[in-house]
Amino acid sequence: MLAAxxxxxxxxxxxxxxLPQEAPGIVAALTHETVEIREDFAGQELILYGATRxxxxxxxxxxxxxxxxxxxxxxxxxxxxxxxxxxxxxxxxEVPSYYAIATSLPLNEIATxxxxxxxxxxxxxxxxxxxxxxxxxxxxxxxxxxxAIARSGERNNLYASAQRGVExxxxxxxxxxxxxxxxxxxxxxxxxxxxxxxxxxxxxxxARLRVEKAGLERLIFEFAHDWPWFYxxxxxVLAMLAGYVANxxxxxx
Amino acid sequence: xxxxxxxxxxxxNIFLLLGLGAGVGFLxxxxxxxxxxxxxxxxMFIGIPPAVAVSTEANQIVASSASGALAHWRRRTLDAKxxxxxxxxxxxxxxxxxxxxxxxxxxxxxxxxISLSYVGFLGIIGGLMFFESARAIWRRSRNTGRTPGSxxxxxxxxxxxxxxxxxxxxxxGLYISVxxxxxxxxxxxxxxxxxxxxxxxxxxxxxxxxxxMPTNVVVGTSLFQILFxxxxxxxxxxxQNxxxxxVLAMLLTVGGVxxAQFGARAGRHIKAEELRALLAFMVLAVxxxxxxxxxxxxxxxxxxxxxxxEGH
Numbered sequence: 001m002l003a004a005x006x007x008x009x010x011x012x013x014x015x016x017x018x019l020p021q022e023a024p025g026i027v028a029a030l031t032h033e034t035v036e037i038r039e040d041f042a043g044q045e046l047i048l049y050g051a052t053r054x055x056x057x058x059x060x061x062x063x064x065x066x067x068x069x070x071x072x073x074x075x076x077x078x079x080x081x082x083x084x085x086x087x088x089x090x091x092x093x094e095v096p097s098y099y100a101i102a103t104s105l106p107l108n109e110i111a112t113x114x115x116x117x118x119x120x121x122x123x124x125x126x127x128x129x130x131x132x133x134x135x136x137x138x139x140x141x142x143x144x145x146x147x148a149i150a151r152s153g154e155r156n157n158l159y160a161s162a163q164r165g166v167e168x169x170x171x172x173x174x175x176x177x178x179x180x181x182x183x184x185x186x187x188x189x190x191x192x193x194x195x196x197x198x199x200x201x202x203x204x205x206x207a208r209l210r211v212e213k214a215g216l217e218r219l220i221f222e223f224a225h226d227w228p229w230f231y232x233x234x235x236x237v238l239a240m241l242a243g244y245v246a247n248x249x250x251x252x253x
Numbered sequence: 254x255x256x257x258x259x260x261x262x263x264x265x266n267i268f269l270l271l272g273l274g275a276g277v278g279f280l281x282x283x284x285x286x287x288x289x290x291x292x293x294x295x296x297m298f299i300g301i302p303p304a305v306a307v308s309t310e311a312n313q314i315v316a317s318s319a320s321g322a323l324a325h326w327r328r329r330t331l332d333a334k335x336x337x338x339x340x341x342x343x344x345x346x347x348x349x350x351x352x353x354x355x356x357x358x359x360x361x362x363x364x365x366x367i368s369l370s371y372v373g374f375l376g377i378i379g380g381l382m383f384f385e386s387a388r389a390i391w392r393r394s395r396n397t398g399r400t401p402g403s404x405x406x407x408x409x410x411x412x413x414x415x416x417x418x419x420x421x422x423x424x425x426g427l428y429i430s431v432x433x434x435x436x437x438x439x440x441x442x443x444x445x446x447x448x449x450x451x452x453x454x455x456x457x458x459x460x461x462x463x464x465x466m467p468t469n470v471v472v473g474t475s476l477f478q479i480l481f482x483x484x485x486x487x488x489x490x491x492x493q494n495x496x497x498x499x500v501l502a503m504l505l506t507v508g509g510v511x512x513a514q515f516g517a518r519a520g521r522h523i524k525a526e527e528l529r530a531l532l533a534f535m536v537l538a539v540x541x542x543x544x545x546x547x548x549x550x551x552x553x554x555x556x557x558x559x560x561x562x563e564g565h
Contacts, residue, residue, distance in 0.1 A: 037257060038257065039256055039257050039500075040254075040255060040256065040257065041255075041257040041264055042255040042257075042264045043264075070559060071559070071560040072557055072558065072559065072560050073361055073557075073558045073559075073560035074555055074556070074557050074558070075361055075555065075556050075558065076554060076555055077551050077554050077555070077556065082548055083365075083369075083547040083548055084547060084548070084550075084551055085362075085365055086361050086362060086364075086365065086556055089361055091560055144555065145555065147555075148553065148554075148555030148556075148557055149557055151553060151555075152553075152555075152557040182255070182257075182263060182264035183262070183263055183264075185262070186262075213259065216259075217257055217259045218259075220259040220260070220499060220500065221259045221260065224259070224260055224491065224495050224497070224499075225495055228491055228492045228493070228495050229488070229491070229492040231491050231492075231495075231497070231499075232487060232488040232489070232490070232491030232492045232497065233488060234499070235312050235487050235488075235491055235497050235499050235502065236312070236315055236484045236487050236488055238499065238503070239312050239313070239315035239316040239319065239484075239487070239502065239506065240315060240316070240319045240480075240484070242316040242319075242503070242506050242507075242510070243315065243316040243317065243318070243319025243320035243321075243323070243480075244319060244320070244323065246316070246320040246510040247319070247320040247321075247323040247324060250510075250514055251324060251327075
């Protein structure tokens with residue numbers, strides 16, 4: 001009874017589709033549908049609630065949250081005339097700007113790397129998919145470049161993995177906590193939940209999340225991008241005014 | 254208390270920014286320099302993207318030079334005619350610099366060019382300033398009583414005097430060709446756009462040693478030119494690259510204005526040549542730090558840069 005109530009709360013705002021009775025299923029909802037970046041934004045915790053139908057002891061749950069794709073250029077530093085210069089650039093399109101994964105067991109114990117690669121789950125598999133056109137276009141070994149992208153994302157807390165970050169509760173309910181760092185990019189996010197049985201995905205579901213600038217942040221950002229020349233003029237006039245005020249305020253003393 | 258910067262797109266402690274503004278403002282008030290050469294590397298060091306750091310610093314310099322130029326305008330220590338001519342060169346230099354900046358950014362080499370420009374210019378200017386002030390301190394300690402004769406004696410004729418298109422500058426008491434001021438202005442305008450500095454550290458020596466302007470109008474005229482060149486740079490960077498963060502600029506300005514007042518007071522208790530020696534040390538320290546970063550083996554051998562669409 002209590003479980004049903006929690007389930008009903010967790011599913012608020014997410015239409016529950018009726019699934020065949022016996023088939024294993026999974027549903028999920030995030031605590032937020034939009035995350036607003038305001039002037040005091042310093043990261044945010046998100047909770048994903050979900051429920052499974054027909055969860056057995058052999059089943060594991062994987063939760064993935066991925067951010068909007070960004071085009072990247074990765075360069076290797078090479079020493080020339082004693083100084084380090086960026087060289088040998090490779091371009092990667094639509095690399096996820098944010099990628100967090102939470103699992104009920106360490107990922108390598110849930111499924112084989114081949115199975116993960118096939119379903120595109122996990123950072124290595126995701127990066128490999130985005131790198132496919134680049135690999136086709138170049139004869140070079142791209143794996144150190146992909147590792148660099150992964151390192152850079154981890155440094156900024158934009159790529160994260162939480163082994164056992166999915167908490168399985170009673171009655172087939174589960175909960176995963178994900179954190180958005182201060183550098184969170186704006187855009188459309190997709191949260192995906194996967195139900196694994198015997199190392200294979202048997203059910204999945206996705207939920208959407210939108211990260212957007214709000215309030216003053218949004219006003220300034222839109223001003224700067226929609227009327228860039230007018231914004232530039234505004235910045236200059238404001239600075240001159242500030243200089244004038246400073247001059248008047250301090251020269252009277 | 255964290256504040257999210259709308260254009261730089263990251264969250265920074267508001268007191269860190271006010272403190273940076275005040276600290277650099279203090280030094281610039283004390284030494285009478287703009288401080289851009291300190292602020293831009295510091296902004297990049299705390300994680301502001303180079304493009305945003307350079308453009309935003311130009312915006313902050315508008316505020317600080319406006320305040321300084323006004324003071325000189327009131328005291329009539331500003332040669333507006335010469336300033337106007339420097340400005341003609343400066344404006345075209347700024348337009349050129351902003352294009353060059355966008356081009357280098359598209360090649361992925363902007364960080365290197367910024368660092369190299371800093372190391373080169375700061376090294377030369379800091380080195381010259383250091384030797385000059387060391388000599389002045391040494392001379393004073395010997396107490397020879399010789400006065401440095403800048404006004405004494407006729408100026409020697411140089412190649413500058415043989416250039417065409419001469420013009421009279423009553424306030425500076427000069428009759429020289431328009432070519433050197435325009436060329437100096439262009440050069441400084443380009444530097445301002447690429448390095449995120451006002452360029453006073455290049456302009457002031459150039460005005461004294463190349464144009465041979467009287468020292469009392471040099472600082473005011475330089476500030477006048479810097480004001481309009483950085484205003485144009487801000488306008489162009491905002492319009493073309495959308496890299497000016499007005500929130501960041503205003504926080505730095507507030508800190509800077511207050512810091513500069515205390516710095517100016519502190520500077521009065523130190524002798525001029527010692528002040529110059531200190532400034533030279535500071536300039537050389539920034540130069541060495543940036544130079545060191547260019548030669549040491551980086552922690553990560555790869556660099557990941559945004560690509561495609563400029564300014565996100």
